[in-house]
Amino acid sequence: MITDDARQPERLRHAASWLINQASAHSHRLVADGFAAAGARGYHYRLLAALEEYGPASQADLGRRAAIDRSDVVAALNEMAEGEFVERAPDPADRRRNIITLTPAGRRHLHELDRVLAGVQDELLAPLSAPERARLTELLTRITDHHARSRP
Amino acid sequence: MITDDARQPERLRHAASWLINQASAHSHRLVADGFAAAGARGYHYRLLAALEEYGPASQADLGRRAAIDRSDVVAALNEMAEGEFVERAPDPADRRRNIITLTPAGRRHLHELDRVLAGVQDELLAPLSAPERARLTELLTRITDHHARSRP
DNA sequence: GCCATTCATTGGTCATGCCAACGAGTACAC
């Protein structure tokens, strides 16, 4: 993000899509930096979180829960299997599937990333009070829910 | 975005950074599709908007106003110069610089993109009332301003 | 006159979100 001193065009400053993108870019930079320091990236966190909350699952299920394309799940799991954060085992009941399991190391890794994310969150939302944060969360939830429902 | 029926992990559903990213992804998809149909992409719109609001400028200035890296400004201007939306002329007063000017075709193109963006905006914010949209804009503005100021 | 800085440009990198196609496997209809 290169903002410097110059003011942005007015039409951009008031466009919600621009603001959301700007906020997302800030957020993304903070998260990516924090995760990179821990040797991870966004996809890893999402997959680990889905694994801890729902237990072992197939790659396709993981992708659906973490909102990641099947093909990208493969790559992320390869990376995480190298660090022994997850285990891939064939599903005896359905030989198309792999069952992915979180290892203890993976759980520790996830909790580390949880801490990173909490710190980033605080930094990102620094200018907002607690009620304002809640309001923002609520508005954004309405938007994402609306668009998630309206998509196959 | 692959959301389908599956619920996302709770820690994601309540994290502001996740929500912002989700909203940004929706917004980005809508905007990119709309712009692509008009033969443009985000960088083009930002540069055209900066040009119309502030008049002819050097590429470096454009980059600062549109928050785009200098090197990416080059590529985007190349693409737009092909469509004759902008003109590159050397600055006689400073021979390092190019002066970029919006052509009439560029202005028409910009206004077309304005209409596209307005439509997308409406779709994106569909679930929110007018006061809610204003509130969201205000909160996001506070966040982006905060982080823009805190960066060199 | 020198030195730091700015400018446009080239040429990379990375993450994210997609899509298409493949072979293997499964499920359902008939």
Place this chain on the structure above:
DNA sequence: GTGTACTCGTTGGCATGACCAATGAATGGC
């Protein structure tokens, strides 16, 4: 049962956005 439609993992590709480093030309401050 057989065939058709679907699912799964995987490979490989693409576009966008946001960066970074380095280079040569030009400028400006000192």
